[in-house]
Amino acid sequence: MPSPRYIREIPARYRLxxxxxxxxxxxxxxxxxxxxxxxGQDFELVLLSRKGTVVTSTVIHVPPxxxxxxxxxxxxxxxxxxGARLMTQIVDCDPASVLPGMLVxxxxxxxxxxxxxxxLCYGHKGVPAGT
Amino acid sequence: xxxxxxxxxFIPRNRIRSEEIARQWGKDAAAIxxxxxxxxxxxxxxxxxxxxxxxxxxRGALARAGxxxxxxxxxxxxxxxxxxxxxxxxxxVLEALGLGHEIHVADFEFACKAxxxxxxxxxAMVESGRAEYAMGIGADTSQGAPNDALEFxxxxxxxxxxxxKTDLLAEVLETYSFTSDTPDFWRREGEFYPRHAGRFTxxxxxxxxxxxxxKGILDRSGFKPSDFRHVVFHMPNGKFPLAAGKQxxxxxxxxxxxxxxxxxxxxxxxxSPTGLAAILDIADPGDLILITSFGSGAGSDSFIxxxxxxxxxxxxxxxxxxxxxxxxxxxxxxGEYAKVRRKIIVND
Ligand SMILES: [Zn+2]
Numbered sequence: 001m002p003s004p005r006y007i008r009e010i011p012a013r014y015r016l017x018x019x020x021x022x023x024x025x026x027x028x029x030x031x032x033x034x035x036x037x038x039x040g041q042d043f044e045l046v047l048l049s050r051k052g053t054v055v056t057s058t059v060i061h062v063p064p065x066x067x068x069x070x071x072x073x074x075x076x077x078x079x080x081x082x083g084a085r086l087m088t089q090i091v092d093c094d095p096a097s098v099l100p101g102m103l104v105x106x107x108x109x110x111x112x113x114x115x116x117x118x119x120l121c122y123g124h125k126g127v128p129a130g131t
Numbered sequence: 132x133x134x135x136x137x138x139x140x141f142i143p144r145n146r147i148r149s150e151e152i153a154r155q156w157g158k159d160a161a162a163i164x165x166x167x168x169x170x171x172x173x174x175x176x177x178x179x180x181x182x183x184x185x186x187x188x189x190r191g192a193l194a195r196a197g198x199x200x201x202x203x204x205x206x207x208x209x210x211x212x213x214x215x216x217x218x219x220x221x222x223x224v225l226e227a228l229g230l231g232h233e234i235h236v237a238d239f240e241f242a243c244k245a246x247x248x249x250x251x252x253x254x255a256m257v258e259s260g261r262a263e264y265a266m267g268i269g270a271d272t273s274q275g276a277p278n279d280a281l282e283f284x285x286x287x288x289x290x291x292x293x294x295x296k297t298d299l300l301a302e303v304l305e306t307y308s309f310t311s312d313t314p315d316f317w318r319r320e321g322e323f324y325p326r327h328a329g330r331f332t333x334x335x336x337x338x339x340x341x342x343x344x345x346k347g348i349l350d351r352s353g354f355k356p357s358d359f360r361h362v363v364f365h366m367p368n369g370k371f372p373l374a375a376g377k378q379x380x381x382x383x384x385x386x387x388x389x390x391x392x393x394x395x396x397x398x399x400x401x402x403s404p405t406g407l408a409a410i411l412d413i414a415d416p417g418d419l420i421l422i423t424s425f426g427s428g429a430g431s432d433s434f435i436x437x438x439x440x441x442x443x444x445x446x447x448x449x450x451x452x453x454x455x456x457x458x459x460x461x462x463x464x465x466g467e468y469a470k471v472r473r474k475i476i477v478n479d
Binding site for chain 2 (some may be wrong): 010011014015047050068069070091092107108109110111115116120122125127128131
C-alpha cells in the first residue's frame with residue numbers, strides 16, 4: 001500500500017516546495033508548523049532552486065536491501081542558495097568524487113519502488129552541476 | 132496557426148558503444164557501425180524512466196517558454212515504456228512540473244510516433260481554444276532483446292514542446308498524418324521485449340509511411356524540398372532517415388542537425404522530437420523546418436514549422452541537445468548495461 005506520508009510529501013519531494021519564515025526569513029525544507037530558528041508560525045511558500053552545494057557526504061557500500069543494486073553510492077547533505085538543506089543521493093558520477101564544496105544540480109529521479117508490484121516513489125537527486 | 136512557445140530535451144548520461152554490444156555477441160563491430168551508422172547509444176540509469184525524462188525535458192520547455200506553469204491546460208505524454216501499465220505517467224509529471232490540477236492529461240502509445248501524437252493533440256487543444264497552453268512530450272526507455280539488431284539502437288531520451296498562440300519560437304504552418312495497419316513491429320501485453328518482422332520493417336513500413344506523410348505535407352503546403360533549412364525523420368538507425376531523405380530529394384546537409392541517432396540511438400517516441408529540439412537549438416529566424424515521425428503498426432505524423440525572431444534569445448535558457456550528447460558521460464560494459472536495464476534476474 002502506498003504510504004500516506006509519501007502522498008503528503010509530494011509537493012516537497014516533486015517540486016522542492018519549502019517555506020520562508022515571515023518572522024526571521026529562515027527557509028525550512030520541508031515546510032514545518034513552527035520555525036526552528038524563531039518559533040514563528042507564518043511561512044511563505046518558496047520553490048528551492050534546483051541546485052546546491054555539498055555540505056557533507058559519505059559513500060554507502062552496505063545499503064538497505066532495496067538499494068542493493070545501486071551500491072556503492074554517495075549520500076550528501078546539500079545546501080541550496082536559499083539556505084535550505086536536504087539529504088540526497090548524488091548520482092551520475094564516481095561516488096568517491098562527491099566531496100564538500102561540490103556543486104550539484106537537483107534532478108527528478110526514481111527514488112525507490114515499493115517492492116515489485118507497489119508504487120514508484122520519485123524525488124530529487126544531485127548530479128554534477130552543468131552536465 | 133499556433134506554434135511552439137517552449138521546448139526542452141533530456142538524454143541520460145550513461146552510454147554503451149556499439150562495439151561493446153557486438154563484442155558480447157560475437158558480431159562484427161565495424162560491419163554494424165557501417166551498416167546501421169550507430170556509434171553509441173544512451174542508456175537510462177536504474178533511477179531513470181519515461182517519467183523522469185519527461186520531467187527534465189518539460190522543465191527545459193518551461194524555462195524557454197517563460198510562462199506560468201499553471202496556464203498549461205493539457206499535458207500529453209507519448210511513450211511505449213510508460214513505467215506503469217495502469218496509472219498515467221502524466222499525473223506524476225504534472226505535479227513535478229507544477230502545472231496545477233485544472234488540466235487535461237493523457238498518456239499515448241503508438242510505438243515510435245507516440246511523441247508526435249502528443250504534440251499533434253496538444254497543438255489541436257491550443258488551436259481550438261480549449262487550452263491557452265498545452266504540452267506534448269515524447270520520451271522512452273526502450274528495450275531491445277539481447278542479441279537482436281534492435282539492441283544496438285534502443286535507447287533512452289525525450290523532448291517536450293509547449294504549444295501556444297503568442298510569443299512563438301516556431302510557428303506551425305501545416306500538419307499531416309498517414310496511417311495504415313502494418314504489422315512490422317509489436318509487443319504483446321505482458322511480453323518484456325518487442326518482436327519485429329525483420330526486413331519487412333523497411334520498405335512497406337518505415338519508408339512507405341515516412342515517404343507518404345512527407346509527400347502529403349509537401350503537396351498540401353505547396354513547399355518543395357529545397358525550401359527547407361532543416362529536416363528530421365524518425366531515426367530507427369542511422370541509415371533509414373538518410374535514405375528516406377535522399378528518395379524525397381533532401382540533401383544530407385538539410386538532415387545533418389537533426390540526425391542525432393549515431394550518438395543517441397533510437398529513443399523511440401523521443402527520436403524525431405529530440406531531433407527537432409536539436410534543430411531549434413541552432414535554427415535562425417525564418418528557417419523552414421520539416422519533421423516526420425514514424426511509429427510501427429504503422430503511421431507517420433509530419434509538421435512544417437518556421438522559426439521566429441524570438442527563438443535565438445530563448446535557445447540558451449535550457450541545455451541543448453548537442454551539449455547533452457557531448458558532455459561527460461559514462462561508458463558501460465555489457466555487464467553493467469545488463470544490470471541497469473534489468474536484464475539480470477535477481478532476488479527481490
Ligand atoms: Zn523564523
